[in-house]
Amino acid sequence: MASLPGLNDSLHPADLGVDLNEPKHVSITAGSEWRVDVPQESKLTIKVHSGVAEIFGTELASDVPYVFQGTKFAVYAVEDAEFEWTSPELTSHSISSDTNMKFIYNVHFALEKLRVSSFEGPRVLIVGESCTGKTSLAKTLCAYAIKFKAHQPMMVNLNPQECIYSPPGCLTATPISDVIDVSSSTWGQSMTSGATKLHNKQPIVKSFGLEQISENKERYVSTFQQLANAVRGRVQNDSTVRRSGLIIDTPPLGQLSDDFSELKEIIYQFKVNAVVVCAKDDTLALKLNEHLPVETLAIVRLPTSSGVVQTDDVYKRALQRNAIREYFYGDFNTVLSPYTIGVDSDMITVWQPKSVLVQSDSQDDLLPVEINASNLQHALVAISYASRRSSSEEVSASPILGFALIMDVNDTKRKLRVLLPVPGLLPDKAMILTAYRYLE
Ligand SMILES: Nc1ncnc2c1ncn2[C@@H]1O[C@H](COP(=O)(O)OP(=O)(O)OP(=O)(O)O)[C@@H](O)[C@H]1O
Structure with a gap:
């Protein structure tokens, strides 16, 4: 039938015979990943049937449903893996073998070597421009650190727009003592949540309170100095955390001063001894090599994966809203x-x-x-x-x-x-x- 003027095929009613909740099956070969973008208003459930698959370094248990909402991530196959997914509205997903995982393994094993050779673990600073995979790398390195050994790396978040075990506007430091909750955009529950499905974490929280660092850079610096003080105390009194080291995520470099003054202060305060630069090419790493105290620092570049998504303000605000809601009301696993x-x-x-x-x-x-x-x-x-x-x-x-x-x-x-x-x-x-x- 010819379309009426102004109407086209996309407006035809959905085929009512199709069951949108029917599970779909995906097989991914070792070394590839299934990338997915779950809209805010939609839910995605994943269940692994066979093989070894992980999300940002955390392995998924077999036959356990994981539910996701309003998030972007990839399921990486360490070994050939098969899983099913169910989502009525999921439109954007793809499989790719173009990942930066072998570089992440290299960084992880280099850190592991430092952990076993000294009582003072590595203190790694992750830097880069906006949406270059800094937070995903921090999460993966924390997950790998606790995977095989009884390490407790301290995850330090210096980006106040990011919500890691806290509402937005905070700088936090959290010993990662147990598995990270892959379905939660805030990385999981903290002590405020009471009884939780997974072991909850105890973050040290400092409130910066403003949205943009540029609104008050002195306050930003004094807030991370206070956090560094608290971290020093914790590291001194806890040999496991001290040996496991720090993984420090930072705001996009564009939000900090061009002379790298805040970065230098962070390096001094947290006694950083390694910098990982997340970038597509070497330009930034070379620039940092000129400006940072390289005598005490190792600077390496990690190529940004083609899977990293350029997120916009609307998406970041939705994550911040979710983090506030989770703080007071919990999530679908733990209702508060x-x-x-x-x-x-x-x-x-x-x-x-x-x-x-x-x-x-x-x-x-x-x-x-x-x-x-x-x-x-x-x-x-x-x-x-x-x-x-x-x-x-x-x-x-x-x-x-x-x-x-x-x-x-x-x-x-x-x-x-x-x-x-x-x-x-x-x-x-x-x-x-x-x-x-x-x-x-
Ligand atoms: N391999 C991947 N496949 C799909 N999505 C990914 C992948 N890696 C990262 N992402 C997503 O891309 C987005 C940006 O990544 P990430 O937050 O790690 O970058 P960032 O440099 O920390 O960003 P920001 O500058 O905003 O702090 C996130 O939503 C993340 O979940």
Whole structure:
């Protein structure tokens, strides 16, 4: 039948005889990977039937369903593998043998050699421009480190837009003591989640609070200095973590100063002894070789895999939203019950990090926030350990107790509704406003 004007074949109704939930079977040969892009609103279930397959270094158990939502990844076949997948809306997937896995193996075995030859493990800094596979490499190296030996590498995340065992806006350091949750975009549950399917992790969390590092570079530097201090303490007291070393993921280089000043400070603070440059060619590695203290550093380049996807802001925001939701409500494996409380507006004190986007003559790093709906409605706030009446410097230097979400601000009644991850009264502590909002 000829199409009506303005209508074409793509508008024909779907064939109702096709069962979209019917599992499809895929076989991948050793050394190849199945790349997939799961949209936010869609789910994908994978079950391995035979062979050895892994996702960013973590091996998948046989005949166990893994569920994914709103994520991009690859299933890599270490040995010929067969698996089934089910997803009603999955459109984008492909198989490729063009991977950078042999280079990743080389880096891993070089790190392994350092771990067995010294009590002080390798301290690796991963750098590169945006979307060059830095975080995927960090995850793979952590997963390989714990695969065969009782190592506990410390995963340090210095990209505040990334959510690794934390909501967005944080810099974190987490000893990877057990298997990484491959289905979770935040790498798995942390201590806040209570009982979890997999062993939960204990991150050290510092809140930067702003979205862009360029809004306040001094605060960014002082936040990672505080984190480095905490990491030093942990490494000194834990010989397993010390021997396993640090894997440090960084923000895209474009977000840092052109003179590499923050990078040099990171290298100094975390006593970095190896730099892995994720890039398609040698240009950046050669430049870093000129500017960084090469006497104490080994610099190597890891070619970026053709599978790495150029993600956009919409995708990154969706991951940040998911991380906030997971922090309070859990995921489909572990559902949490957060707790809403009512508070008077004069019972809370909120500060916000100084930003070039907010005009102020103050020299302080934190500025007081007026409690009203336009400032706080739906805002994610960090609860500090500093008491409500502490000075701005004390709050700025204080560790983070946890996060709360301001659900509602009633300016007329001067009341707020606040969501906390655990039941109880709102702690009598100062809060720091983050740049992140969450609307259910
Ligand atoms: N081999 C692969 N197949 C499919 N997707 C991949 C592969 N490797 C990485 N990705 C995806 O590509 C995206 C970008 O990778 P990744 O986050 O590792 O880069 P990045 O350099 O850390 O990015 P950013 O600069 O944003 O921090 C991620 O969504 C990641 O899951």
